[in-house]
Amino acid sequence: MTRYLLRWQWTMTKRQLRSTAGLLPLVTTALLEIVIVAMSLTADARDFADGLSMMTLFVAIYALSQVANGYIGALIFMSSGVIGIAPVPGRAKAAMALFALSFNVVLNAVVLSVGAGVALSIRYTVGGGLLAAVLVFFSSTFVLSGLGVAYSTWVMNRFPPKYRKAAGAFVAASVMILFPVRIWLDRWNPRVADAFGYALIHLAQQPLHSAGQVTVLVGAGLTGLALAAPPLLGASADRAAQITDHEVVDGRLRRSSSAPAGHARLLLWREWIAWRRQKPLWLILLIFPLFNLLPGPLSPLWTLLLGVQMGGLALQFGPPRSLGLILAAPIDPVRFWRLRMLSLAPFVAAPTVVMLLTHAVIVHRLSVVAALGGIALAALGLSFVSWMVVYFGGLIASSGGRSKARRPGRRRLFQYTLLPVISVLGGLAPIGLAMFNTNFPAPGLALDAVLLAAVLLLGPVLIRRKSTAHRRRASAVREFSAGPSN
């Protein structure tokens, strides 16, 4: 039965990896790899050690939350629905859950270890880089997977059944606490904070001396994993064997508020209600000003990323299919885009202002130009990404499935080649723009203003052009359907 389930899991994993959502984590890790390699060519030893430690910590946190969250999700999947009710031993279900998450984690670890290994090989010795890559691979895969599974199992056993679905989010959020710990450590003693980076550098500089230590470390890790695996699998099997009741229904009576007149106020009204009733959204905004704690001057990257995140919500009103409600309504796409930007703007503006004020008052002196740059980048992120979402997201009928349905080959080409490249460039562009703003505040602000104006002026033109092209094509289709008229 275990082999049977694993075979199906393998089929599902393959299909998931072929999807955008499956590819994106890999692209993100590849992006980090590029940063590490670039850093190896430019940074000094202290910055390089700092960068390596930060990157490893980032991936560790990412992997840990991914493992824990994914494992909980997989366990819930195995213990509910069609697999939950099937007469399948808990051990087979647990094996399926472990396989589901390990594959992606291993792939990420391979990309990271290769990145770190290449960077260290370029800067120090090839043998040293190779050894460091092995260490990074084992530490990021096996130790973190073990920790992730153990932690999630512990949390799952303590959550009441109906809230188990939320256990994944709790685990992922709780792991984030490592970020402020690292920041505090960096202020207290940078040498300790960057210890892992220095260890890797030491390893790369003197591979022959360290080879024995690495072998012992990897051996100890593997032995620990081998010892921990059977009881963990047993605990997971017990959990997977229980049916999970994860239905959470909010049946509270509320005071329904009255909708205002006009599309602009209506969208803002809905947005405010959604934010008020969804507590996790506030968590994101509360975490945001914490970036002030990062050492050095405030990076405008954070405000840009906030704008990008909020812009991504332009077509989010509920489950994906609920979008049909908006698409069928009589609203002009350009008007919708503008109104949607307006309704999301307060949720970008408030945290941006709070962040800039706290930075200026408490943490660091902040120039007016730098503050304006932060605001401009937030506005740019919001306007550009919301435009992208409206333009490509199906609001204009011509972006419907017709072209995709007719050209599966081109869709695949886009998915496998262009999409990763665009994602990498899309990830690098904000970093580049933020760096330019940090280093050249006044020209940076001017550039931000030009880009923002370009989006606001060209965006409507392009949306209208797409709508018109759709109408023209519809007319052509109609004439073709009608046939020759006599």
Added chain:
Amino acid sequence: MNWLLEAVDLKRNYNDVAAVDGVTLRLGAGELHGLLGPNGAGKSTTMKMMAGLLEPTAGRILYGGESLADEPLAARRMFGYLADQPLMLTALTGWEYIQFVAGLYGFSPDDIERRASELADRFELTAALDKRADGYSHGMQQKLALIAQLVHKPRVLLADEPTVGLDPAGTLEIQQVLREYCAEGNAVLLSTHLLDMAQGLCDRVSIMARGRILADGPPAELVATQGQTLSDVFLRLTREARV
């Protein structure tokens, strides 16, 4: 005749497979038109094209003479769309959901309150209107979605299997509401698998299979010319289409 809904020679391909292949439907004022067909016949695809959610590969759709492709805003004001799965929004209560949908069509709460309350009473939903709608049962969500689509006064209602998941009382109430709605001079295109309901409720029915319309006409006429009951006609035609 001035048709409220006119869909002519609609086609939709998915990877060279024709999901809808030359469907023509015309609905006049007061008409309740049933769209019948087995699973995969192309009913929902046809409905989605009519709602502007899918672009037709060919053909044209007009609401009261306004082309959905050329005059999308004018055409969209004319119809309401009730999807096979209710299109819910996160975090809103039932009453807020109704107001939000009405607001999208330019109606204020005052404009819709009386009609919405009346419909909520009929569907026994009044007590739940101040609870979050994303926590409703499927049947309650379906009733709520119907109310929201009726209060903005569309001339045509596209209802894709509206009675799925409803209790018997809810099913009967929906039939009654749709009948009254048509009596006010509007039109309904109703996709359903319930043949008895279609026979008793619809003025005309179209039987679809493999993306094509196999038969079209008043149920009594189809029964008189082609079989003993609408089920007989349906099963014979769809079986022949499979061969």
